[in-house]
Amino acid sequence: MSSPFFLLLLFSLFVAVLSQPPQPRGFFLDCGSTVNSRIGGLQWLSDGPFVAAGVPRNLSAAGLAPTLSTLRSFPFDPSTGPRKFCYVLSVFRDARYLVRTTYYYGGVNGPGSPPVFDQIVDGTFWTMVNTTADYAAGMSSYYEGVFLAIGKTMSVCVAGNTYTESDPFISALEVILLDDSVYNSTDFKKNAMGLIARSDFGSADMIVRYPDDKFDRYWQPFSNSTNGQSSTHNISVSDFWNLPPANVLNTALVASSDKLLVFQWPPASLPNSSYYIALYFADTLPESSRIFSVFINNYAFYSDLTVTSSGLAVFATQWSLSGLTRITLSASPGSVLPPLINAGEVFHLFPLGRVTHTGDIIALEAIKKNISNPPLDWSGDPCMPRVYSWTGVTCSEGTRIRVVTLNLSSMGLSGSLSPSLARLTALSDISFANNNISGNIPDLSRLKRLEKLHLQDNQLTGRIPSSLGNIKRLSELFLQNNNLTGEVPANLLGKPGLKIELFPGNPFLSRPSSS
Ligand SMILES: *[C@@H]1O[C@H](CO)[C@@H](O)[C@H](O)[C@H]1NC(C)=O
Ligand SMILES: *[C@@H]1O[C@H](CO)[C@@H](O)[C@H](O)[C@H]1NC(C)=O
Ligand SMILES: *[C@@H]1O[C@H](CO)[C@@H](O)[C@H](O)[C@H]1NC(C)=O
Ligand SMILES: *[C@@H]1O[C@H](CO)[C@@H](O)[C@H](O)[C@H]1NC(C)=O
Ligand SMILES: *[C@@H]1O[C@H](CO)[C@@H](O)[C@H](O)[C@H]1NC(C)=O
Ligand SMILES: *[C@@H]1O[C@H](CO)[C@@H](O)[C@H](O)[C@H]1NC(C)=O
Ligand SMILES: *[C@@H]1O[C@H](CO)[C@@H](O)[C@H](O)[C@H]1NC(C)=O
Ligand SMILES: *[C@@H]1O[C@H](CO)[C@@H](O)[C@H](O)[C@H]1NC(C)=O
Ligand SMILES: *[C@@H]1O[C@H](CO)[C@@H](O)[C@H](O)[C@H]1NC(C)=O
Ligand SMILES: *[C@@H]1O[C@H](CO)[C@@H](O)[C@H](O)[C@H]1NC(C)=O
Numbered sequence: 001m002s003s004p005f006f007l008l009l010l011f012s013l014f015v016a017v018l019s020q021p022p023q024p025r026g027f028f029l030d031c032g033s034t035v036n037s038r039i040g041g042l043q044w045l046s047d048g049p050f051v052a053a054g055v056p057r058n059l060s061a062a063g064l065a066p067t068l069s070t071l072r073s074f075p076f077d078p079s080t081g082p083r084k085f086c087y088v089l090s091v092f093r094d095a096r097y098l099v100r101t102t103y104y105y106g107g108v109n110g111p112g113s114p115p116v117f118d119q120i121v122d123g124t125f126w127t128m129v130n131t132t133a134d135y136a137a138g139m140s141s142y143y144e145g146v147f148l149a150i151g152k153t154m155s156v157c158v159a160g161n162t163y164t165e166s167d168p169f170i171s172a173l174e175v176i177l178l179d180d181s182v183y184n185s186t187d188f189k190k191n192a193m194g195l196i197a198r199s200d201f202g203s204a205d206m207i208v209r210y211p212d213d214k215f216d217r218y219w220q221p222f223s224n225s226t227n228g229q230s231s232t233h234n235i236s237v238s239d240f241w242n243l244p245p246a247n248v249l250n251t252a253l254v255a256s257s258d259k260l261l262v263f264q265w266p267p268a269s270l271p272n273s274s275y276y277i278a279l280y281f282a283d284t285l286p287e288s289s290r291i292f293s294v295f296i297n298n299y300a301f302y303s304d305l306t307v308t309s310s311g312l313a314v315f316a317t318q319w320s321l322s323g324l325t326r327i328t329l330s331a332s333p334g335s336v337l338p339p340l341i342n343a344g345e346v347f348h349l350f351p352l353g354r355v356t357h358t359g360d361i362i363a364l365e366a367i368k369k370n371i372s373n374p375p376l377d378w379s380g381d382p383c384m385p386r387v388y389s390w391t392g393v394t395c396s397e398g399t400r401i402r403v404v405t406l407n408l409s410s411m412g413l414s415g416s417l418s419p420s421l422a423r424l425t426a427l428s429d430i431s432f433a434n435n436n437i438s439g440n441i442p443d444l445s446r447l448k449r450l451e452k453l454h455l456q457d458n459q460l461t462g463r464i465p466s467s468l469g470n471i472k473r474l475s476e477l478f479l480q481n482n483n484l485t486g487e488v489p490a491n492l493l494g495k496p497g498l499k500i501e502l503f504p505g506n507p508f509l510s511r512p513s514s515s
Helices: 007-015 132-136 358-369 419-423 466-470
Strands: 002-004 026-030 037-039 042-046 055-058 070-073 084-090 096-103 117-121 124-129 139-148 153-160 172-177 191-201 220-222 228-230 251-254 260-264 270-281 289-296 299-308 312-323 326-331 343-351 393-395 403-407 414-416 429-431 436-439 452-454 459-462 476-478 483-487 499-501 508-510
Touching (some): 084 117, 096 153, 117 139, 124 139, 124 343, 132 139, 153 172, 191 251, 191 270, 270 299, 289 312, 358 403, 358 419
Parallel strands (some): 191 220, 403 429, 429 452, 436 459, 452 476, 459 483, 476 499
Antiparallel strands (some): 002 139, 026 172, 037 042, 084 153, 096 139, 117 153, 139 191, 191 343, 228 251, 260 326, 270 343, 289 299, 289 326
16 A cells, blocks of 8 residues: 655644544564654654664655655675575563554665565565556555564565565564454454454545544545445544444445445455455444345345444455455335445465474573674575575475474674574484684484584584483584584594584584593
8 A cells, every 4th residue: 555655744733733632552563763753643663672673764755755765774695595684572471562664765766666676574474575567657555464463573574585685675674453343353363464444434624544543454445436425423433342433433335325335445456355344334423323134245244234333343354355456335124224334454475484482482592692793584484484584594394394404504703503403303414614603512312303403614612512412313413623622522433423523623522531
């Protein structure tokens, strides 16, 4: 979806004087900004503390909304293979969050089209980001989704794909805690939802958002000038689980005297898939009611709804749509007033991706902490989505997603090897060869599947743990060009089927004296 790039600026003039609900709980990140600021009545934070990669950039165009005038740009290098770059945010486990990403290219990679890339939440591929058409029309683009927090952090990532031609970027990121009742008919343990349209029918005004919408959802005006109508009373909305703001209910599209209202909504053609649809109705005349049926593409969605001024919402949790969608509201016999509709939301339902085994995530986080310059893409889920596993990490298929190899050779790494390496119990291959790793070799005897351990060409010190000799499957142990000391454990030298390399280097290492 798109919005004019000066939109936020206009809003900041309006909201300052109104009394407001509290700022929605969650994160409002002004990507690329080095300072925190108050914009549109909301406190926006610099994104630096939430992301390890990318560089802040400023756009010089005049008149840009403040959140669009800075962005963060991430390196795209096809030779490194697919990489994702993630924001990692603290969330409440099992709570439901609205995630909105905003993009305004502004020519930051040079003239030409904006890059096309992917966006990812935790282990789930969300959607491709293609801002080309909006940018050509002078608009920013935003994407909105609803996701369950599966852990204590949520990661939101951008990632180059096969269409990407220059550095991916992001202008703003919002992650907002929703109340329990909002969209609660969807099973978020299985699905996430991506917004297709959220419409304020009958309004020709501006987008309705915070402070009217306490979660800062955007309600786009959807008008058909012949049918728009404003309410003559103030509609109260306390009974709607999805908590639409009062103003969107105060306008409606109303059928003319033929008692039939037909319109195409959502505006875009849709891929054949399953959708969540919520429609909101409230009579614009006080103390009156009307009865009508709702059809979607000629299928009865709800029959003989009685809509009064106190309002009514209807949902479909999994409704199939394909191509263009036609909504028909048809007055029921006996209804004096023609049908109307005040607001609507439609979301694409898509399956949650899987995530890496928790124990492996914890271990990798500990390993990362002991490396002073871990690879830039080491955040978010280590294995998923599968093409976007962390640099050097490969993972298993199957019921549990486990890390099976860790190859960080020749990456200029310094720091030490965390003992947590031994908790990646599905590992068969480890290589930290040709880096600047120092410290001791940890006890890895828990790694029953380990076959190859390549730690050559580093600055490791201390003794070679004799427990390595207990790893049955170990077939390659390369330790040359380190500063290891002491005696080589006899159980390693005598181990059948083990190829062991200790020299050159390791000047203070000695063979067992008594063998
Ligand atoms: C962007 O502009 C701000 C304020 O003018 C400045 O402090 C910051 O250093 C600039 N950032 C870059 C990357 O040029
Ligand atoms: C991105 O959008 C533009 C304009 O709509 C379209 O021409 C282009 O094919 C799209 N790119 C991809 C990779 O889908
Ligand atoms: C959704 O929330 C409403 C209001 O709290 C509640 O009455 C309803 O039972 C909930 N539905 C589900 C499926 O949890
Ligand atoms: C709705 O309420 C507002 C403020 O409470 C008031 O200013 C306005 O006149 C009311 N509108 C109608 C149609 O009653
Ligand atoms: C508005 O709605 C009327 C009646 O449904 C329809 O005839 C007309 O074409 C619509 N106008 C636009 C601009 O969509
Ligand atoms: C949509 O997909 C379903 C199942 O994949 C299929 O049965 C149905 O015919 C498709 N509908 C259209 C309009 O293509
Ligand atoms: C790992 O890092 C922590 C904190 O920086 C440090 O205390 C610990 O000694 C390091 N472990 C190893 C094996 O170097
Ligand atoms: C690790 O990766 C390097 C380069 O990508 C490759 O040459 C090497 O064989 C790999 N090592 C292992 C143990 O897989
Ligand atoms: C190790 O660090 C030194 C200086 O800190 C650097 O010159 C050297 O290239 C590094 N070696 C590797 C293999 O990264
Ligand atoms: C390793 O040993 C060499 C030779 O004794 C020494 O020059 C070097 O400083 C040592 N490096 C480390 C990291 O201890």
